[in-house]
Amino acid sequence: MLQAISxxxxxxxxxxxxxxIDPASAEVFCARVRASGAAYVEAPFTGSKPAAEQRASVxxxxxxxxxxxxxxxVLSHVSAKRFRVGTPQQAAAIKLSMNLQIATITEAxxxxxxxxxxxxxxxxxxxxxxxxxxxxxxxVALKGPKLRGADFSPQFSVKHLLKDLRLALxxxxxxxxxxxxxxxxxxxxxxxxxxxxxxxxxLSSCYNRCRVRPSGEV
Numbered sequence: 001m002l003q004a005i006s007x008x009x010x011x012x013x014x015x016x017x018x019x020x021i022d023p024a025s026a027e028v029f030c031a032r033v034r035a036s037g038a039a040y041v042e043a044p045f046t047g048s049k050p051a052a053e054q055r056a057s058v059x060x061x062x063x064x065x066x067x068x069x070x071x072x073x074v075l076s077h078v079s080a081k082r083f084r085v086g087t088p089q090q091a092a093a094i095k096l097s098m099n100l101q102i103a104t105i106t107e108a109x110x111x112x113x114x115x116x117x118x119x120x121x122x123x124x125x126x127x128x129x130x131x132x133x134x135x136x137x138x139x140v141a142l143k144g145p146k147l148r149g150a151d152f153s154p155q156f157s158v159k160h161l162l163k164d165l166r167l168a169l170x171x172x173x174x175x176x177x178x179x180x181x182x183x184x185x186x187x188x189x190x191x192x193x194x195x196x197x198x199x200x201x202x203l204s205s206c207y208n209r210c211r212v213r214p215s216g217e218v
């Protein structure tokens with residue numbers, strides 16, 4: 001895409017990049033755009049499909065302040081919040097950091113729910129107790145009703161999360177923090193085969209199919 005639009009770039013133009021990429025790619029893209037005289041803003045965002053439909057997405061912005069001053073008012077029409085993180089590389093990094101949070105919290109949520117169900121604990125009890133536990137999070141509010149209702153319609157495909165986890169694990173500064181046996185890595189390996197399907201199930205559905213037998217045993 002950047003190669004296709006490069007001939008049209010120049011002073012007075014701006015490029016806003018919102019895909020989830022690694023910091024190194026953000027640095028390369030930024031350098032190419034700025035070399036043309038155009039401004040570059042790294043603007044990945046978070047929020048499920050319902051959040052996007054409700055204009056409740058959250059953007060992580062990276063770039064020069066003048067460029068951010070120009071672009072942020074435009075993004076305000078399609079988002080609830082916008083955070084100025086720093087450089088384009090840092091904006092890309094914090095998006096990966098947030099997706100690592102989603103991966104590990106979702107893993108813990110479905111692991112805990114499956115364990116409780118195996119012990120004969122009703123979902124109502126599990127979620128009521130979880131609501132009073134420090135482990136409760138906004139993700140519980142988002143995914144809890146879907147898990148209780150066995151609604152596995154996708155909000156974010158597994159193959160995309162798998163890609164993001166691989167990007168995070170490939171960042172040099174993270175290699176000592178996220179060793180191959182880390183939880184996100186295990187998620188990647190566990191969900192990888194299913195995540196390659198053309199119709200990717202939701203994260204919870206994929207986990208359910210990989211980890212829970214028909215008998216309810218883990």
